[in-house]
Amino acid sequence: MKKILLITCFISVMFGCKTKTDSESDVMASLQATPKEVLNSGDKEIPVYDFDGLAPLLQSPGEKTRIVNFWATWCKPCVAELPHFEEIGKKYKDAGVEVILVSLDFPSKTEESLLPFVKEHNLSSQVVLLDDPRQNEWIPKVDENWSGAIPATVIISQNERSFYEKSFTFKELEAELLKHTDN
Amino acid sequence: MKTVKYLLIGLVVVVITAFTVQRAFDSGYQVGDMAEDFRLKNIDGKMVSLSDYKDVKGYLVVFTCNSCPYAVAYEDRIIALDKKYKDQGVPVIAINPNNPSIQPKDSYEMMKTRAKEKGFTFPYLIDEDQEIFPKYGATRTPHCFLLEKTPKGNLVRYIGAVDDNYQDASQVNNAYVEQAIDAMLNGQEIEIKNTKAIGCSIKV
Numbered sequence: 262m263k264k265i266l267l268i269t270c271f272i273s274v275m276f277g278c279k280t281k282t283d284s285e286s287d288v289m290a291s292l293q294a295t296p297k298e299v300l301n302s303g304d305k306e307i308p309v310y311d312f313d314g315l316a317p318l319l320q321s322p323g324e325k326t327r328i329v330n331f332w333a334t335w336c337k338p339c340v341a342e343l344p345h346f347e348e349i350g351k352k353y354k355d356a357g358v359e360v361i362l363v364s365l366d367f368p369s370k371t372e373e374s375l376l377p378f379v380k381e382h383n384l385s386s387q388v389v390l391l392d393d394p395r396q397n398e399w400i401p402k403v404d405e406n407w408s409g410a411i412p413a414t415v416i417i418s419q420n421e422r423s424f425y426e427k428s429f430t431f432k433e434l435e436a437e438l439l440k441h442t443d444n
Numbered sequence: 445m446k447t448v449k450y451l452l453i454g455l456v457v458v459v460i461t462a463f464t465v466q467r468a469f470d471s472g473y474q475v476g477d478m479a480e481d482f483r484l485k486n487i488d489g490k491m492v493s494l495s496d497y498k499d500v501k502g503y504l505v506v507f508t509c510n511s512c513p514y515a516v517a518y519e520d521r522i523i524a525l526d527k528k529y530k531d532q533g534v535p536v537i538a539i540n541p542n543n544p545s546i547q548p549k550d551s552y553e554m555m556k557t558r559a560k561e562k563g564f565t566f567p568y569l570i571d572e573d574q575e576i577f578p579k580y581g582a583t584r585t586p587h588c589f590l591l592e593k594t595p596k597g598n599l600v601r602y603i604g605a606v607d608d609n610y611q612d613a614s615q616v617n618n619a620y621v622e623q624a625i626d627a628m629l630n631g632q633e634i635e636i637k638n639t640k641a642i643g644c645s646i647k648v
Contacts, residue, residue: 335513336644337547365642367513367611394609397618400640409605410584410645426583428645 297392300371302379309368309390312399318361318389319403319415325357326418326441328434331391331403331411333365334378338428339412343382345431349438350386356442360386365411368392416441472581475637478597479505479589482576484539484569487556492537492567494591494598501533502592502601502628504621507571507582509540510558511549512644515585518606519562521613522586525606525621526566534590534625536566541577541585546647577646584643590624601628604639 296308318329330346332339343362350360366375368390379388393399400409404424407413414425414434418441425437473479481494494503506522508515526536544551552570559568571577580589581603590602602624607616620639627634 333513337647338645367517369611394611394615396610396641397605397608397620397639400642407640408583409640409642411642412645426645 296389300376300390302376302388305379305384305388307364307371307375307379307388307390309392311393312391312395312402315363315389315391315393316402318363319417321419321422322359322417323419325359326353326416326438328358328360328438329363329415329417330360331363331365331413333411334374335366336411342412342429342434343384345429345434347384347386348431349434353438353442358438358442362386362388364388364390366390418442472579473589473600473603474581475600475603477600479591479600480579481598482569484571484576485552486567486569487552487559492569494537494593497535499533500535500593502590502625503598504529504534504536504625505580505589505591506536506538506586506606507541507577507580507584507589507646508538508586509542509547509550509644510554511542511547512585514610514641514643517610518586521606523562523565525625528622529625530565532625532629534629538564538566538568539571539576540568541571541574541582542647543574550647574648582646584641584645586641586643588621590621590628592628601634602637604636605641608639610641 296310296314298309300307300309318327328346328349330339330343332343334340346360346362350358362384364375371390375388375390396409400407403413403415406424407426410426412428414427414429416423416425416437421441423437423441429437483491483493486492497503504525508518508522510516522536522538529535540550540555542550544554548554555568555570558564582589586606588602588604588606589600591598592601602621604620606619606621607613608618608620609616618636620636623636624634
């Protein structure tokens with residue numbers, strides 16, 4: 262019975278994606294593992310992953326360039342730079358750039374933090390929730406130089422991968438992105 | 445030919461030095477370094493230094509704050525560490541590294557309030573000039589530094605997280621700080637000397 266439920270859930274997630282914008286469904290497609298759970302914030306779906314589920318997103322996206330930003334609603338500098346990531350995502354969407362916002366909000370508090378935030382700010386980038394307390398194991402897998410402080414960002418293109426433990430202005434982010442896409 | 449050789453050697457030296465300097469500047473203390481003492485204001489108005497403590501074996505210096513949910517999630521565990529290890533000669537010394545003009549919840553007044561609410565059993569100091577946390581290389585809150593008091597100075601023995609589960613204290617598999625203090629007090633090798641954890645960046 263549980264299996265049937267799971268399959269139904271999975272199918273509905275797949276169908277859900279089809280009605281979404283192209284960029285969102287592509288992002289979902291690159292995540293091979295089935296999410297642990299899918300949260301809903303308005304019309305947005307927020308898949309929940311452990312690190313193994315998220316890991317494919319940190320690999321080369323082929324022809325595309327992917328910007329993965331680690332953030333949380335309670336992180337002031339993260340929230341301050343979010344609009345820049347949104348704007349970059351919109352501006353460079355047709356150039357094959359996808360932005361993924363990996364939330365590190367407390368999974369037990371999504372109802373009062375992440376879900377209302379995504380709805381209120383009408384975020385257009387794909388948001389995923391990373392629920393994996395074994396941080397000492399996965400932080401070095403994102404980047405060995407990452408101390409764990411957020412905000413942190415990874416830009417991945419076919420041949421290159423850059424990691425930043427810092428806040429971005431729009432111009433700085435755009436400049437870093439162009440280093441990847443101009444190659 | 446000789447000139448080329450010397451040039452090459454010179455280049456290697458320059459490169460190595462450049463990297464070493466960069467590293468020391470970027471990352472603060474590493475395990476095995478000697479930590480500098482400080483003199484910072486406690487919530488009771490008195491100045492506190494490591495050297496004020498006479499009969500201790502070491503210190504657990506924790507960079508933490510009021511405003512970060514990760515720091516808040518660890519408050520009870522840090523109090524428990526102080527209660528457990530103060531009598532064994534390893535007191536907790538908490539330091540708030542944040543600039544309160546960026547994060548008003550981390551003001552000196554708010555520190556007093558929070559310490560009272562939670563019943564902190566340890567000093568809660570303010571890094572007013574924001575000079576101490578970069579020396580230590582703290583980048584986030586909470587960020588722990590275990591120091592051993594030796595005749596040569598305060599030796600950094602462990603840097604990192606309190607334990608391996610910020611979400612649920614009952615699901616902890618590795619209590620990193622406890623394991624490190626126990627090993628230090630028993631004169632044993634500390635197995636896990638460095639760990640990483642998500643935390644709030646320090647507000648400068």
